Amino acid sequence: MSGGLVLGRFRSLLGSSGHAKAEQSVDLTGQELQEAVLLLQDYEASGLGWFWASNGDGRITYISDCVAQLLGRERSAIIGEPIQALFILERDEEDQVERTLPLLLSARKTFSDLQVRAAIEGKETWWSISGRPQFDGNGDFCGYRGNGNDITATRQSQRDASRLAQYDSLTGLANRHRMGKRLSATLTAYQTAKRSCAVMMMDLDRFKAVNDTLGHPAGDELLKQVAGRLTRIVNEAGCEIGRLGGDEFQIMIPDLEDRGRLGELAKSIITMVSQPYQIEGSRCVIGASVGIAIAPYDGINSEELIRSADLALYASKGGGRGQFRFYSSELHSEAERRRQIEEELRDALANDQMHVVYQPIIDTKTNRVVTLEALARWTHPELGDISPGVFIPIAEETNLIGALGDWVLKRACMEAKAWPGGVRVAVNVSAAQFGNTGFASVVAQALAHSELPPERLELELTESVFLGDEGATSDMFTQLKLLGVRLALDDFGTGYSSLSYLQHAPFDKIKIDKSFIRGITQPGNRNSAIIASIVSLATALEMDTTAEGIEAHDELHAMRKLGVKQIQGYIYAAAVPSDDVTEALLSGEWVIEPEGPSKYRPERRTVLRKVGLIHDDHRYEVMMRNLSRTGCMVEGLLDVPVGTPFVVDFGDGQLAVAVVRRSAGSTQGLEFEQQLVDDGAGGLCTRHRVSPYILAQVMTPATGAGSLGLTIPRFGQIDTGKPRSKVA
Ligand code: C2E
Ligand code: MG
Ligand code: MG
DSSP: OOHHHHHHHHHHHHTOSSOOOSOOOOOOOHHHHHHHHHHHHHHHHHTSOEEEEEOTTSBEEEEOHHHHHHHTSOHHHHTTSBGGGGEEOOOOSSOGGGGHHHHHHHTTOOEEEEEEEESOSSSOOEEEEEEEEEEOTTSOEEEEEEEEEEOHHHHHHHHHHHHHHHBOTTTOSBOHHHHHHHHHHHHHHHHHHTOOEEEEEEEEESHHHHHHHHOHHHHHHHHHHHHHHHHHHOOOTTOEEEEEETTEEEEEEETOOOHHHHHHHHHHHHHHHTSOEEETTEEEOOEEEEEEEEETTSOSSHHHHHHHHHHHHHHHHHTTSSOEEEOOTTHHHHHHHHHHHHHHHHHHTTTTOEEEEEEEEEETTTOBEEEEEEEEEEEETTTEEEOHHHHHHHHHHTTOHHHHHHHHHHHHHHHHHHSSSSOEEEEEOOHHHHTSTTHHHHHHHHHHHHTOOGGGEEEEEOGGGGGSOHHHHHHHHHHHHHHTOEEEEEEETBSOOOTHHHHHSOOSEEEEOHHHHTTTTSTTOOHHHHHHHHHHHHHHTTOEEEEEOOOSHHHHHHHHHHTOOEEESTTTOOOEEHHHHHHHTTTSOOBOOOOSOSSOOSSOEEEEEEEEEEETTEEEEEEEEEEOSSEEEEESEESOOTTOEEEEEEETTEEEEEEEEEEETTEEEEEESSOOEEOSSSOEEOSSOOOHHHHHHHHSGGGSGGGTTTSOOSSEEOOOOOOOOOOO
């Protein structure tokens, strides 16, 4: 007899099906009764299910032996205990149903298939139980009869399935579905509580290259390691990290709206993710870009917030990778511009919109120009000059870099050949160009076609060339060296800079990136010790060193002291057209005297935009002339006394409390009460913003503050005329 059939029989015998309406007494003969007991014992012994009964006080009067065995107790010891003693009825996030059992029992209700956890220490066992109240001839309650069966395996597989539906099987992080659900739930709850919540979107830079060169299993391994690092860095309470698919990650950070702290977190995420990975024995380096949006400022519901974070991510990718960006309302027009750039880059070469300019690289000791670096320029008919920092990454992504790079190479060789004397030309080469097996012959052709001697051509490579297959990379180095060209390692000090590359690759020069040099003259900056060791290593390996981006005399002085051989930077010259190079070299030698500020001032940013100044409930429009972390200079109000407090309104809910520190005629220097923080795009922003909820209140006339701008102004105002322009 099958278990199901037996159970059906006993359910009806015991009247515990939950469906039977009233007690149906079955008249059994003595023979049948005996048979029934044997069947019951058979069934209990089969392990398919068990039975229980209780009295009017809720104490156990019958329990199958298999339950006693499972609980590791004597059957006799269980008899007389309250029925609840068989279960663990604690509350659990997922298993709320358990709590209903005591309620049902005390209400003397019929129940069926209730999931409960068995009172077994250490081993999780789950039962499905049913019970039916019993009444005596007078209609008085006299206990329960019921049955149960083990559902541990079913529950486990249900749980696995729900885990699978919520988590990413590769990395173990939350998946898109779960992130969406959690974010919506959090934002809905926070809306009434007026709490904030930040969302970061992160996308890996150059992940496609890893997948393409090392294969998909390596790509998967990399994603796992990225997830591991993210989990280690992001450990704020209530945070959740998810992988939305591909190389796209999302982090939800409740109750954090401080853009200073969020910026720091984004920076440390980018730094950690950009450290090299060891994958199947190969080393690989990737980067990361981050976009940040904060509720309720940048969106109130999850769709809005994610759209804002996505847009910020798009902007950070467009801004040259390895960066973070906060959402701001201007990003919409920036995104539009970038889309146009992407679309029109393809035709830029054909439409003759590209040209090459050359920036002098100077011998530190003699101030003589020794090399000129070719830099691509794109003048768009509507958008004007577009920086290579913007269009080169787009060209790399859209596979246009090959054609563009070849064109620059040919052009630079031709123009350099026409220059008087033996000055060198340096050409930037993307990893994508370098990874193309035909690249050496492209270089050979450019040399042959222009008749430029190979030793006058220097190729600038970045460490991303080491990302590709090791054998192919070393072959390419050999081929290029055979051609007789020089090789330089560009942008050293950005991303992960490994000195070990220098020992293995035949570089003739290291170019130390400007970001590494910035701030070198400030006390406590450790980069000068590192540059000193780079210089000594380069000298030992007979390589040249060039410091990039030198703008001020203090930096130049520091580079000279450290023994850096060559300098490139605005202190000598910006890039110029080829004709200017020809002209300057006519006398045979081109010597440039350094000219620039005595000290590099990283803080001052010249900006020109209108901002609001609020004083005594009156809002003035003034022109901001420059901005630093600690203060700004404004023009437009007449004779404001020193010490006057203002609230500076930068727009988008960015308000800063400030005090006038200097005042001359229509110009005032204001000092902020709280310093501004990096906005990730080279600009500054306020740490906190005024919540749209509060703004809405302020704007309501009933509060009295709605009169902003209607009071009598205390200061005279002059018209500064210029239209409002971009946020700093
Ligand atoms: P890079 O190779 O590191 O080039 C140096 C960049 O620093 C140039 O920016 C140059 O104008 C800038 N620079 C030079 N001196 C100073 C200074 O004193 N201060 C500051 N703040 N900047 C200075 P540019 O022309 O915008 O080029 C940006 C990057 O675009 C280049 O960085 C290079 O990686 C890439 N690039 C430019 N042209 C090409 C090209 O033809 N092919 C490839 N693959 N990449 C290119
Ligand atoms: Mg370069
Ligand atoms: Mg560089």
